[in-house]
Amino acid sequence: MTTSSQTDFTFHKDHLMAEDEIVFLPIDAVTKQTDDEYLFRFDVKAKYDPGQFFQCSLLGIGESAISICSDSEEYFELSIRSVGNVTSKLCVLKKGDHMGLRGPYGHGYEMDTFKGKNMIVIGGGSGVAPVRGVIQNIYKNRGHFGSVDLLFGFRQKSFMLFEENFSDWQSEDMTIRIAMNEKADYPNATKGFVTDILDHILPNKNTAIIICGPPIMITFVAKVLLKKGFQKEDIFISEERHMKCAVGRCGHCMIHGKYSCTDGPVFRYDEIY
Ligand SMILES: Cc1cc2nc3c(=O)[nH]c(=O)nc-3n(C[C@H](O)[C@H](O)[C@H](O)COP(=O)(O)OP(=O)(O)OC[C@H]3O[C@@H](n4cnc5c(N)ncnc54)[C@H](O)[C@@H]3O)c2cc1C
Ligand code: FES
Known part of the structure; x- marks a missing residue:
């Protein structure tokens, strides 16, 4: 176990800390996003791909997988939703408190492979957090991508995430469409699910589609897109299977023969479906 100050520690994507090592890092900022979600910022130099995750922990409580939702080499951010035993305890941590972290783990979005493509990014509920890193990457490298469509589904305005980034994204010629299934109380939001705002999306060979959200949402969105004529090879999804070890040892997270x-x-x- 390592205790670290923010100045003497660097995460490297290719040289992770020892596989099982936990570091306890001080939280540099906490922002309340919704009634249940909090954004934690760590001012630690870090190399990661959007879509990778940390195992976040508190001693004596447990660990939870949390996606990195930023895109920077100077800091990283985690948006945590309080849903149960571990996340409810993580979400009461304040600036200066220490959070246990293992990682970054997993295979994220390889942004270089999307360069030159039109991008469709679809996020539902807290699934908007993992794709926020993708969008920030596109924002910073806007000239490398074609058209960019962002489609988000939330229950209603009070559940929205990262609205504070919308004007920046729109200023870089990204289109934002929003569906709200409980109450469409945000300007221009469509009452319904994300599948209700896909009408304008037409198949195009040079398009990559990124989907993150509840499994049921991914299933229905993918079904609609495949029916429209998109290929499985164009669609990238984030599968949030329950995790334990996070390093390929326990088999808890197996999906169709893959970890x-x-x-x-x-x-x-097409790797798993
Ligand atoms: C790769 C990955 C990335 C994730 N990214 C984020 C993120 O950025 N932000 C975020 O808030 N959450 C994220 N999650 C989900 C998060 O890990 C779980 O919500 C958390 O582990 C729940 O732990 P808990 O002890 O608070 O809840 P528990 O007390 O264990 O359970 C609360 C409820 O959540 C369900 N649950 C528990 N663990 C998981 C799990 N791993 N996946 C799905 N359902 C679960 C339980 O069945 C139960 O219904 C991610 C999960 C994975 C696998
Ligand atoms: S969580 Fe993937 S193998 Fe243990």
């Missing part, structure tokens, strides 16, 4: 923790959590659709 969600090491082969994923980001998969090309």
Whole structure:
């Protein structure tokens, strides 16, 4: 176990800390996003791909997999939703408190492979957090991508994530469409699910589609897109299987013969379906 100050520690994507090593890092900022979600920022130099994740922990409580939702080599951010035993305890941590972290783990979005393509990024609920890193990457390298469509599904305005980034993204010619299934109380939001705002999306050979959200949402969105004529090879999904070891040892996260923790959590659709 290592205790680290923010100035003397660097995560490297290719040279992770020893596989099982936990570091306890001080939290540099906490922002309340919704009633249940909090954004934690660590001012630690870090190399990672959007879509990779950390195992976040508190001693004596447990660990939870949390996706990195930023895109920077100077810091990283985690958006945590309080849903149960571990996440409810993580979400009460304050600036200056220490969080246990293992990682970054997993296979994320290889952004270089998307360069030159039109991008469709679809996120549902807290699934918007993992794709926020993808969008930030596109934002910073906007000239390398074609058209960019962002489609988000939330229950209603009070559940929205990262609205504070919308104007920046729109200023870089990214289109944002929003579906709200409980109450469409945000300007121009469509009442319904993400599948209700896919009408304008037409198949194009040079398009990559990124989907993250509840499994049922991924299933229905992929079904609609495949029916429209998109190919499985164009679709990338993040599979949030329940994880334990996160390093390919326990088999808890197996999906169709693959380890969600090491082969994923980001998969090309045809790799598993
Ligand atoms: C790769 C990956 C990335 C993730 N990224 C994020 C993220 O960025 N932000 C975030 O808030 N959450 C994320 N999650 C989900 C998060 O790991 C779980 O919500 C968390 O582990 C729940 O732990 P808990 O002890 O608080 O809840 P528990 O007390 O264990 O359970 C609460 C409820 O959540 C369910 N649950 C528990 N663990 C998981 C799990 N791993 N996946 C799905 N359902 C689960 C239980 O069945 C139960 O219904 C991610 C999960 C994975 C696998
Ligand atoms: S979580 Fe143990 S093998 Fe993936």
